[in-house]
Amino acid sequence: MSMNSFGHLFRVTTWGESHGPALGATVDGCPPGVTIDEAMIQHWLDKRKPGQSKFTTQRREPDAVKILSGVFEGQTTGTPVQLMIENTDQRSKDYGDIMEKFRPGHADITYWQKYGIRDYRGGGRSSARETASRVAAGGLAREAIKQIAPNVQITGYMTQIGTHKIDRANFDWSQIEQNPFWTPDAQAAEDWAVYLDDLRKSGNSVGAVVEVVARGVPAGLGAPVYAKLDTDLAAAMMSINAVKGVEIGEGMAAAELTGEANADEIFMGQDGPQYSSNHAGGILGGISTGQDVVVRFAVKPTSSILTTRKTITKSGEETEIITKGRHDPCVGIRAVPVGEAMMACVILDHLLLHRGQIGENRGRIG
């Protein structure tokens, strides 16, 4: 219900804005006995941290997480875990134009229209900084998953920047950590570096597609109608800043398939059902099949660009705007660890929901 919470049983409420004293995540419903410390969460925050390559914003913040509650002697207690990240880079600057003008393609205008409050310091609650809280919560979710379903592995990567897509023939899991784009296609990484560098220098920005895969998810998670695993994944990914589309398995391309082509045929393997293909993205009727759960989302280009755009002021006068300052030429890059975090939160939540309602999987095959 609440506007800043996500999840059913593993419930994450994020708080804080880009230029306040701190931001964080209040995590309720974490199982007790999960081994966790700040370093384990910091690992994932460091992955998202800006300023790691020339392709991300040069705002430099340590994004150091502090655990304020819910952990005792290195283990979760089962009570709320408060994960706080202090904002250190609140340098006073001349906000100039932004105080009065709305940036086209940015939440400035809708924020003002809804709340009548303008936090001109950097996007306030609509800043991408909010996603740091999600990454922290996702880090905790990953450790809790290890306890309940240790085979689950969650990995995100980029499959497209602008019109440049990866070649699936080059897909190599081991490449993902080897390049600043978290892409499994080494060749694409090289090409994108050149392309993005040009774009960055011209002060423009571009969109991207991120794919997140969860391997080892047990069959049976989800439910047929509104608490579908794919419904919750769609909500999770669409809630990330700048995301405009979400796909499960074939996604929008499912429209182009015939029933014959789309059917993932079923065989009997050693440990249960096996499938000839995975058009379904690991989810049938809202419930996981045991195959890889595959989600993809599109991130729009940053609205903060160096090109002059037409806009209006709070008082309704027509004018123009250029957004100077540090920005990400492709915010999609930093969305990779955010997408992974959301996947982790959704998977854990559904593991708990399933255990709550069902206890354990009931329908054995074979």
Add this chain to the structure above:
Amino acid sequence: MSMNSFGHLFRVTTWGESHGPALGATVDGCPPGVTIDEAMIQHWLDKRKPGQSKFTTQRREPDAVKILSGVFEGQTTGTPVQLMIENTDQRSKDYGDIMEKFRPGHADITYWQKYGIRDYRGGGRSSARETASRVAAGGLAREAIKQIAPNVQITGYMTQIGTHKIDRANFDWSQIEQNPFWTPDAQAAEDWAVYLDDLRKSGNSVGAVVEVVARGVPAGLGAPVYAKLDTDLAAAMMSINAVKGVEIGEGMAAAELTGEANADEIFMGQDGPQYSSNHAGGILGGISTGQDVVVRFAVKPTSSILTTRKTITKSGEETEIITKGRHDPCVGIRAVPVGEAMMACVILDHLLLHRGQIGENRGRIG
């Protein structure tokens, strides 16, 4: 939280399965004083009803809705409205293969794996019949919206069947009600009829893309993080059977745009801000801009086809299956009124949420 409820303040819980005595929607939180009767809801159910053209399943049911509660002397009372549809076509038949075999691409197998219960009579809760309940609830939502935001108009239509897309140059709102595909492109309707008739005769099926537009939505609905208007729309559409992808505005194509191309420039109109374009689909930072709210979703092809596919039985034996009987060659067609209903429910819910937290829009422009 609950697995069969949707919405925050206007909260719809659907219940029932394809071959039980009845199904319906329990609608909680409807404002009082909304003028409603069964005929007003029946109007929308008739639009979704099967058997209206040769392109939809020949299962024929009146889908007659009964209002069991929450309405007194033609007006909602503010208490739960129970909308019930009795199942009349429960003809006993030979379920044969389906009792033991899983249909590839169908929820049969995951349902069994989760619940250990197999309602072999027709998909049980995962049947598309569940969407009749949504359409009924959506009919009520439309009337409530009229009371609060009378300018809102919600319209769905098909933009693609298989690889065949509409030509946006032919877009004509008045065509939508003139063809069995609810498409605004009259030429496409003709072409699709030929294409789909062939497909139907061959016992195959195909996917589709549906677009739903809400015009006249006031600026300010939604919130920046998890209760984003687009998050709730994504969840709403992804929760519809067979949907595999959801897009807002540019959707997945946003990945291909530069920041310069994507920026919807802002001007000052008579009644407030005007935009040069609507790449954003009417939503910025999770909050409505006052432009058309544009959602698109892909529906996969029906898994019930006449082609033999490989599968397994409950006891784990490998076998083959053909699904005979009445089916939709393109379930996307009947998804149009369902998408409209979900849009209506989400818009109403956010109108109420906004009124609850804010009272009225606070930030005036000009």
Add this chain to the structure above:
Amino acid sequence: MSMNSFGHLFRVTTWGESHGPALGATVDGCPPGVTIDEAMIQHWLDKRKPGQSKFTTQRREPDAVKILSGVFEGQTTGTPVQLMIENTDQRSKDYGDIMEKFRPGHADITYWQKYGIRDYRGGGRSSARETASRVAAGGLAREAIKQIAPNVQITGYMTQIGTHKIDRANFDWSQIEQNPFWTPDAQAAEDWAVYLDDLRKSGNSVGAVVEVVARGVPAGLGAPVYAKLDTDLAAAMMSINAVKGVEIGEGMAAAELTGEANADEIFMGQDGPQYSSNHAGGILGGISTGQDVVVRFAVKPTSSILTTRKTITKSGEETEIITKGRHDPCVGIRAVPVGEAMMACVILDHLLLHRGQIGENRGRIG
């Protein structure tokens, strides 16, 4: 969130009013595989049914429950169970005064002030008939509990009518089913019959206290802050019509105890901790101890009485009112099965919540 739902994972939404076509409960989150049929639920409805003795309203309705969904071949499927009770006694009558006048002590006036709708036919949604839906849901909850925690036994009984209290020395579980007051004190039952008969003849009414005990509840259910087992029990009981007070264990009398007197000393028994007393009512820090869970609530006297009372009309004129017609001299009697039903729903919900977050109890003693 929704206004007519109760519970976290086992979630009951009741709907319907006293004089509409039907009322019922939409039950979401019930575990699959629970053996259930209409007769098993009818058993509890019959216990609550009016007209069983001269001490309850003479409105005679069969209150026959129909299961419309969520049960297949005698077992719950894990999807929503719709329990419907048709209203058969909707006799047209002269509502006379009630259409315009507000009954003192009745929800007539607040209902009107909130909704601007007056369902004058019998209290609408605020009628005690709504509690039939709860009893139906509670019947299902009892069967689900049997599957998860088979030792749980839930029993309600009256401990007070007006100023007449039971003598705890006479407490005999076997007496509860032997008298129309569901009281464990046979002597009290005799005395109350005389007292209440006089009161009934004079057209007056009186309040009562009901106690509900759950025996065999495992230790560990609940949580320390807002999802306390006692918080949910207090909400459950206070949500029943006419309830004005709720107590756990010592209840209000806890105020009179010293810390020394209140401490339930702990010993080690065969199967775990044993306590010298149960001032706590089986709940410490919001979590069950394994002792009997003891809840008590006060029901106010019916406001429909034959004495003339001063009141006003919808148009604000001062006047007087007498409520003729069938009524309960002590609604507390029929609140006994309702209290039991709410206890069953809360206990089941917490069994599922606990299993969801924790899996199984972790802290062994001894």
Add this chain to the structure above:
Amino acid sequence: MSMNSFGHLFRVTTWGESHGPALGATVDGCPPGVTIDEAMIQHWLDKRKPGQSKFTTQRREPDAVKILSGVFEGQTTGTPVQLMIENTDQRSKDYGDIMEKFRPGHADITYWQKYGIRDYRGGGRSSARETASRVAAGGLAREAIKQIAPNVQITGYMTQIGTHKIDRANFDWSQIEQNPFWTPDAQAAEDWAVYLDDLRKSGNSVGAVVEVVARGVPAGLGAPVYAKLDTDLAAAMMSINAVKGVEIGEGMAAAELTGEANADEIFMGQDGPQYSSNHAGGILGGISTGQDVVVRFAVKPTSSILTTRKTITKSGEETEIITKGRHDPCVGIRAVPVGEAMMACVILDHLLLHRGQIGENRGRIG
């Protein structure tokens, strides 16, 4: 749903334990534009602060609140407000017995049985320190209420300590702030001081009754079934540590009244309906009448006492325990501002809910 959240639209999630680095409240759904600063919240925390008289624990902490988010330039922004209180008195001490033994009447044992985690440092999450977070959230709620319903006034006070009750004839609102017991009966305050001083010296403790009144609440807040105003108040108060009973209006005494005595007769006043009495405690059918909303709750005596009590250890051995150290002889005293805070949160939440569903009261009288 979540275990540490309270409220529907104005939603408070508290976090933190007695001996961690900090605790606080994450407040979601606060209306924008509420004027607030740390001092305004500190005012209420100071009222609850320990060590203010010899009748409360001598643990001395400043309980200084910091606003970490959701406020910009002195006004709420409509996004989450994070209220943090750092724990300063975490002095290392010898926990001795408490690490292995369970205190009778304390959550030690249930906590361990549920979570398998023992935060022996001071009660962890079940410590009364958690209520500081509630008081902070309540301080914010009070300011938001001022904006929406400026006539609302919320006042709590003690009406009973042990067996010593106030004399209602002495009731004087102006006395409440004049004595350490927040009691409106000056004579009682004197008597209680003597009584409690003796009790304190003997190392014993005692229970209490607190009453909280909200004056000026508009008619129409609440709903008839589960989101009753009294249901939410009962849950709110029962969720406070050590509370064992909750009453609305007549409360448990309603059982002793006849329908004739209980009916609050209605007259027509200048500004709407007036009542001859307020047995109902300002709530009929779950909806506010416009009269004073009156809630009462009983607080049990502290379990930490100097008397030796029998108990067991984690390993199941029988033993004895004395709880030395700083403690409250009557925790009921410090429960007064906590009860007020919960009342404020519930009233604000229902103001928002009502505005969301209804817009404004619809049913005019006269």
